[in-house]
Amino acid sequence: MKTRQIAYPATECSVKDAEEVLLSFGRATLKGDFVGRFYDIFLESEPAVKPLFKDTDFVKQKDLLKQGISLIILHAKGSFVGTSGLIRIKDTHKKSKMGIPPYLYGYWKTSLIQTVTEFDKDITSNLLSQWHKVIDKGVKFIADGYDL
Numbered sequence: 375m376k377t378r379q380i381a382y383p384a385t386e387c388s389v390k391d392a393e394e395v396l397l398s399f400g401r402a403t404l405k406g407d408f409v410g411r412f413y414d415i416f417l418e419s420e421p422a423v424k425p426l427f428k429d430t431d432f433v434k435q436k437d438l439l440k441q442g443i444s445l446i447i448l449h450a451k452g453s454f455v456g457t458s459g460l461i462r463i464k465d466t467h468k469k470s471k472m473g474i475p476p477y478l479y480g481y482w483k484t485s486l487i488q489t490v491t492e493f494d495k496d497i498t499s500n501l502l503s504q505w506h507k508v509i510d511k512g513v514k515f516i517a518d519g520y521d522l
């Protein structure tokens with residue numbers, strides 16, 4: 375059997391964690407340009423990121439990103455819709471297609487956590503640790519598809 379390097383540790387994430395994160399995401403996206411701020415942070419987070427988006431239409435990309443985050447939260451809740459959406463993203467981001475190197479997902483996550491911290495007026499340290507668990511689960515799922 376082919377062995378693959380696991381880029382991210384497995385994380386425990388409950389339905390309650392996912393529900394709290396969904397509420398937080400709702401509050402955060404109500405306020406201002408959440409996704410615009412995320413891309414401002416993410417594109418400057420590591421020199422390898424910006425060139426990958428050189429031809430990107432950010433009007434479309436902003437909606438796609440919002441959907442992507444929703445799918446990660448649904449996947450963490452155990453929803454089939456969430457998991458099947460992530461299977462598609464896992465496929466487009468793998469080595470033989472967009473070729474997103476697994477280490478960049480760490481920057482993606484840190485940028486998202488920073489944006490949530492700025493935009494959710496009710497953020498707490500407990501809620502942030504729930505965000506970490508929910509994102510880790512989805513990111514691991516997608517990044518593990520790199521070599522597939």
Ligand code: HEM
Nearest residue numbers: 423426427429430438442443463466474478479482513516
């Ligand atoms: C787990 C986190 C991520 C999610 C949920 C996500 C989601 C998406 C989605 C939904 C798209 C639209 C195309 C498609 O449906 O496949 C997309 C495109 C893209 N993503 Fe990601 N992505 C993630 C992480 C990353 C990372 C870490 C990078 C590294 C830079 C990246 C780079 C890109 C690029 C370059 C595109 C194409 C943009 C274009 O059309 O020009 N993504 N992503």
